[in-house]
Amino acid sequence: MFAPDGSLTIVIETGGRAAFADGGESQNSSVAPEGPFSLYLRLYAPEDNALNGLWTPPPDATPRRIAGRARTDPVQLLFPSRRVPLTAATFRRKRLGDVIAARRRRANRVSWCAIFIKAYGIVAAARPELRRCYLPWIWPHLYEHPINVASFTLERLHDGEPGVFFAKVPRPEGRSLRELDDLGRWYQSAPVDAVPSFSQTLLLSRLQRPLRRLAWTIGLISDGACRAHFFGTFGMSVVGSLGAAGLHILSPLTTTLNYGTFDDDGGLDVRIT
Amino acid sequence: MHTFARSHRPSRNRLLAGITAVASVAGVMAYPLDEFTGESRCRDWTKLKWLPNLSNAGPAVSPGEFLALLPEPLDDVPPLSGEEPLYARFRRLLAGVAADPELAAVARAAVEEAERDVVAPLFEFRNLGYRLPAGWTTLVNGAAFGTDYLTRTAVARSNVFVNRHRETKYYYQDVDADGRRLCGDHRYTVTFPAGRLPPASCSPPTVRSPS
Numbered sequence: 076m077f078a079p080d081g082s083l084t085i086v087i088e089t090g091g092r093a094a095f096a097d098g099g100e101s102q103n104s105s106v107a108p109e110g111p112f113s114l115y116l117r118l119y120a121p122e123d124n125a126l127n128g129l130w131t132p133p134p135d136a137t138p139r140r141i142a143g144r145a146r147t148d149p150v151q152l153l154f155p156s157r158r159v160p161l162t163a164a165t166f167r168r169k170r171l172g173d174v175i176a177a178r179r180r181r182a183n184r185v186s187w188c189a190i191f192i193k194a195y196g197i198v199a200a201a202r203p204e205l206r207r208c209y210l211p212w213i214w215p216h217l218y219e220h221p222i223n224v225a226s227f228t229l230e231r232l233h234d235g236e237p238g239v240f241f242a243k244v245p246r247p248e249g250r251s252l253r254e255l256d257d258l259g260r261w262y263q264s265a266p267v268d269a270v271p272s273f274s275q276t277l278l279l280s281r282l283q284r285p286l287r288r289l290a291w292t293i294g295l296i297s298d299g300a301c302r303a304h305f306f307g308t309f310g311m312s313v314v315g316s317l318g319a320a321g322l323h324i325l326s327p328l329t330t331t332l333n334y335g336t337f338d339d340d341g342g343l344d345v346r347i348t
Numbered sequence: 349m350h351t352f353a354r355s356h357r358p359s360r361n362r363l364l365a366g367i368t369a370v371a372s373v374a375g376v377m378a379y380p381l382d383e384f385t386g387e388s389r390c391r392d393w394t395k396l397k398w399l400p401n402l403s404n405a406g407p408a409v410s411p412g413e414f415l416a417l418l419p420e421p422l423d424d425v426p427p428l429s430g431e432e433p434l435y436a437r438f439r440r441l442l443a444g445v446a447a448d449p450e451l452a453a454v455a456r457a458a459v460e461e462a463e464r465d466v467v468a469p470l471f472e473f474r475n476l477g478y479r480l481p482a483g484w485t486t487l488v489n490g491a492a493f494g495t496d497y498l499t500r501t502a503v504a505r506s507n508v509f510v511n512r513h514r515e516t517k518y519y520y521q522d523v524d525a526d527g528r529r530l531c532g533d534h535r536y537t538v539t540f541p542a543g544r545l546p547p548a549s550c551s552p553p554t555v556r557s558p559s
Contacts (some may be wrong), residue, residue, distance in 0.1 A: 080542055081542030081543070082539055082540060082541045082542045083539070083540045083545060084537050084538070084539040084540075085537065085538045085539075085553055086535065086536070086537050087530075087535070087536040087537070087538070087553060087555065088534075088535040088536065089532045089533070105553055105554070105555055106555065107530075107532045107536070107555055108532050108555065108557040109532040109533075110531060110532050110557070111529050111530060111531050111532070112530050112531070112532060112555055112556060112557045113472075113473050113520065113521060113522045113530060113555075113556045114520070114521040114522075114530065114536075114538075114553045114554065114555060114556070115473065115507065115518055115519060115520045115521065115553065115554050115556065116518070116519040116521075116546065116553055116554070117516050117517070117518055117554065118516065118517040118518075118519075118546050118547070118548035118549075119515070119516055119548055119549045120515065120516075120548055120549060121513070121514070121516070121517035121546075121547060121548040122547035122548055123547075124547045125517045125546070125547050125548055126513060126514065126517065128480075130544070130546070130547050131480040131481055131482075131484060131486075131519070132480070132482070132484050132519045132521070132538070132540075132546075133482070133538065133539060133540055133541065133544060134482050134525060134539075249478055249479055249480065250478065251478075254488075
């Protein structure tokens with residue numbers, strides 16, 4: 076039985092069967108045993124949102140929210156500039172000697188990309204500022220992504236030509252390093268047509284230029300959830316492994332983490348833009 | 349919507365009675381197509397060598413019997429590719445235990461310790477698979493465990509016979525919104541806000557009682 080607002084509430088209690096007599100919530104009751112018990116939900120033929128972790132059971136730990144009145148002043152400041160109005164770059168030098176040592180000790184080494192995605196995912200999950208982005212439409216506001224979706228670009232051959240594709244990892248903070256590493260490898264090695272986000276990119280690239288720009292703009296400025304789905308919430312630059320480092324990367328995402336190469340003493344430049 | 353609870357514990361006999369009844373009524377079974385002869389076939393399920401312990405009452409194999417029973421599954425179940433050295437190690441261990449009573453005592457103690465400290469806690473859903481917000485946990489490799497022995501053991505102990513996650517996605521919960529263990533003397537509600545209903549056909553939350 077759905078409530079008038081369209082929500083669905085299930086009651087779990089010891090006297091659940093008794094509730095059948097008086098109608099009301101009866102159809103939504105489950106009977107709990109005496110003493111401690113556990114619950115489980117089964118989703119038959121689950122849709123992609125359940126499989127990729129974009130949907131999780133309630134209550135949502137960080138409900139989707141749009142920053143309120145108190146935060147509209149900075150938005151007014153941002154409004155005049157087009158596209159990504161303001162970017163700030165921060166720069167830190169990290170000593171990661173013990174991380175290097177821990178990584179060396181593992182039989183199967185995981186990639187640095189996986190380590191940084193998980194590390195930044197944990198930080199961004201704890202700090203809402205890192206999940207906030209600016210949406211100019213319909214009115215200018217800051218939107219805070221309820222979950223993290225890591226996004227990184229990678230180069231793959233398609234029809235004999237190298238193309239740049241986007242790989243996305245929802246909720247990297249809840250995944251093991253091994254899983255992130257395997258996912259990264261999958262994005263590197265799976266057939267281009269088999270990866271949904273790659274097919275989207277290909278589909279877009281077939282459009283005429285004005286249509287393509289329109290699709291990008293709609294995707295970026297409309298709904299925040301849609302934005303997270305198609306573009307991710309934070310970017311991860313993966314050029315570090317090639318010995319290169321960007322100084323100031325422009326991107327439409329909330330933040331982009333960008334790391335360079337290690338010194339001999341384990342020092343590493345990390346930038347967030 | 350149908351409401352049900354998993355508080356009953358099927359005994360081996362009840363299960364067998366049920367299976368036999370179904371088999372004798374239906375007279376239908378599934379088998380590989382290349383064995384098709386046109387004759388109807390039947391299988392006597394009561395002659396099954398082994399039946400899983402479907403109750404939550406305790407381990408399917410008591411720790412004391414574990415080492416004595418281990419050779420049987422090692423013979424029955426062929427190793428996955430790459431597991432051959434692991435099988436060889438198990439067999440060496442079993443041979444050593446059979447030859448040396450002192451070693452047998454050590455091995456038995458180790459099995460009991462593993463049951464107590466590793467396997468028993470895996471009955472709790474919170475120790476299973478991956479953590480999601482609000483205390484839920486889920487599986488991504490159900491019924492396709494590969495060499496993920498820990499998750500395989502956890503599922504065997506806590507919710508045996510799961511499907512692959514494309515078929516069924518499971519979400520498990522042991523605690524309430526404040527992180528306290530779910531308990532029958534409280535009343536709980538699970539609310540799916542409009543627009544956040546489960547993206548699938550879904551069973552209502554199912555209740556599992558411990559041993």
